[in-house]
Amino acid sequence: MTESKTINAQFQLHFGSADSDAFSLDVDLQIPGQGITAIFGASGSGKTTLLRCIAGLEKAQQGALSINGETWQSHNVFVPTYQRSLGYVFQESSLFPHLSAKANLQYAIKRAANPPSAETYQRIVTMLGIEPVLNRRPAQLSGGERQRVAIARALLVQPKLLLMDEPLASLDYKRKQEILPYLERLHESLDIPVLYVSHSIEEVTRLADHAVILEQGRVIAEGAVAEVFSRIDLPTQTETDVGVILQGHIRERDPQWHLARVEFDGGSLWVRDGGDELNKPVRVRVLAKDVSLALENHEDTSILNRLPVIVEEIVCDIDEATSLVRVRTNETCLLARVTLRSVAHMQLIQDKAVWAQIKSAAIVC
Numbered sequence: 290m291t292e293s294k295t296i297n298a299q300f301q302l303h304f305g306s307a308d309s310d311a312f313s314l315d316v317d318l319q320i321p322g323q324g325i326t327a328i329f330g331a332s333g334s335g336k337t338t339l340l341r342c343i344a345g346l347e348k349a350q351q352g353a354l355s356i357n358g359e360t361w362q363s364h365n366v367f368v369p370t371y372q373r374s375l376g377y378v379f380q381e382s383s384l385f386p387h388l389s390a391k392a393n394l395q396y397a398i399k400r401a402a403n404p405p406s407a408e409t410y411q412r413i414v415t416m417l418g419i420e421p422v423l424n425r426r427p428a429q430l431s432g433g434e435r436q437r438v439a440i441a442r443a444l445l446v447q448p449k450l451l452l453m454d455e456p457l458a459s460l461d462y463k464r465k466q467e468i469l470p471y472l473e474r475l476h477e478s479l480d481i482p483v484l485y486v487s488h489s490i491e492e493v494t495r496l497a498d499h500a501v502i503l504e505q506g507r508v509i510a511e512g513a514v515a516e517v518f519s520r521i522d523l524p525t526q527t528e529t530d531v532g533v534i535l536q537g538h539i540r541e542r543d544p545q546w547h548l549a550r551v552e553f554d555g556g557s558l559w560v561r562d563g564g565d566e567l568n569k570p571v572r573v574r575v576l577a578k579d580v581s582l583a584l585e586n587h588e589d590t591s592i593l594n595r596l597p598v599i600v601e602e603i604v605c606d607i608d609e610a611t612s613l614v615r616v617r618t619n620e621t622c623l624l625a626r627v628t629l630r631s632v633a634h635m636q637l638i639q640d641k642a643v644w645a646q647i648k649s650a651a652i653v654c
């Protein structure tokens with residue numbers, strides 16, 4: 290990571306009196322100054338407080354912050370929020386209700402230190418698909434449209450950093466699905482780093498490149514999304530959707546059975562063909578409940594995907610009858626949810642060679 294493309298953020302902040310056990314944030318982060326970094330963690334872990342420190346809305350007792358080489362905070366510098374080149378999108382859009390969407394955008398542009406050219410304005414409006422609703426007031430927009438206008442407003446000031454605090458949290462499932470492709474497009478076409486707070490594994494796996502996991506104001510994990518979300522020791526794994534993300538490319542398709550072969554480091558998986566072009570990079574989510582383990586390569590099964598793997602780790606699961614087994618093929622990890630009885634019968638131990646049978650896997654983007 291070069292210094293010019295890095296966000297360095299160190300904050301020590303304590304709410305309440307020094308001797309009380311009120312919340313404290315204590316982070317020291319070096320994250321990529323490009324792409325989308327997800328900030329993930331339980332409610333109250335300090336995600337919003339971290340974003341507020343970065344925005345300068347909260348002044349940490351001790352702090353240092355530089356964004357791609359530009360210092361916003363150090364022992365003797367504290368750039369006020371209005372002088373920080375950043376966009377901030379909140380859970381609920383904060384558009385002025387008495388102004389049309391267009392007037393909201395113009396209001397932001399007038400105050401921008403670096404106003405966009407007409408061409409940039411058009412590009413952002415088109416990218417977010419808001420041209421048809423520009424003359425409406427916020428109350429006449431759907432929740433998803435309002436958020437898209439809010440994102441456009443944040444981008445039009447041409448910030449050096451975009452902060453997004455659960456931008457989709459107030460939307461229902463359908464609206465979320467509607468807006469995610471716009472965010473993906475934003476990811477592909479923008480060169481500004483985005484810090485994206487979310488509780489949703491789906492959003493994070495579709496959008497983010499990098500993830501930071503907070504717990505009680507501390508960073509407990511940080512790294513590439515695929516790596517962080519395949520760790521079983523982290524609270525990112527929840528009861529229903531414990532699993533891993535594989536990054537690969539579509540290499541082949543079988544039109545007769547509507548399947549596509551995704552190749553990743555360590556093997557290939559056949560998944561439902563979503564019509565993506567060949568050689569496109571994709572992410573595939575494999576849930577632990579869809580992976581079983583066998584001692585032999587059973588060819589007489591309906592299970593399409595079988596991979597030779599090595600057992601890495603076996604840990605307790607959510608109930609007393611099952612465990613989570615982490616297996617590896619080359620650099621790729623999978624998680625399998627296996628009953629404790631099977632662990633005993635198969636004599637699963639670390640470094641044992643077994644076969645992973647993957648019942649189903651889905652391309653998430």
Ligand SMILES: Nc1ncnc2c1ncn2[C@@H]1O[C@H](COP(=O)(O)OP(=O)(O)OP(=O)(O)O)[C@@H](O)[C@H]1O
Pocket residue numbers: 304305312330331332333334335336337338339
């Ligand atoms: N101004 C404040 N004064 C005192 N305590 C605060 C203040 N702001 C936040 N807190 C506390 O700091 C902790 C972290 O809050 P924060 O909003 O950063 O969490 P979060 O991870 O964003 O949570 P959520 O996912 O619920 O939005 C919480 O316990 C909160 O009550």
